[in-house]
Amino acid sequence: xxxxxxxxxxxxxxxxxxxVRQFMKGYDDWQYAQLAEEAxxxxxxxxxxxxxxxxxxxxxxxxDELTKERLARKRLGYIRPGERKFRVVKPETVQ
Numbered sequence: 378x379x380x381x382x383x384x385x386x387x388x389x390x391x392x393x394x395x396x397v398r399q400f401m402k403g404y405d406d407w408q409y410a411q412l413a414e415e416a417x418x419x420x421x422x423x424x425x426x427x428x429x430x431x432x433x434x435x436x437x438x439x440x441d442e443l444t445k446e447r448l449a450r451k452r453l454g455y456i457r458p459g460e461r462k463f464r465v466v467k468p469e470t471v472q
């Protein structure tokens with residue numbers, strides 16, 4: 378009987394160590410999941426801000442004539458009747 382108690386104590390300590398180790402692994406996984414969730418939430422906030430910015434731009438393009446004109450002049454090279462368009466060429470590109 379005297380040897381039975383130390384054996385039970387060693388088994389209990391072993392089980393306790395395994396339980397603590399498993400708990401710590403689970404806790405580390407939980408911390409990682411918390412960090413990943415915060416990163417996803419930050420990405421969602423950034424995407425929502427980008428979406429709002431693009432919605433505002435779409436509304437400007439639909440409704441604002443000045444914005445439409447600027448876009449046509451810049452991207453398509455449109456000019457009004459009577460205006461002249463000049464093209465500036467860098468000196469090193471001219472041979």
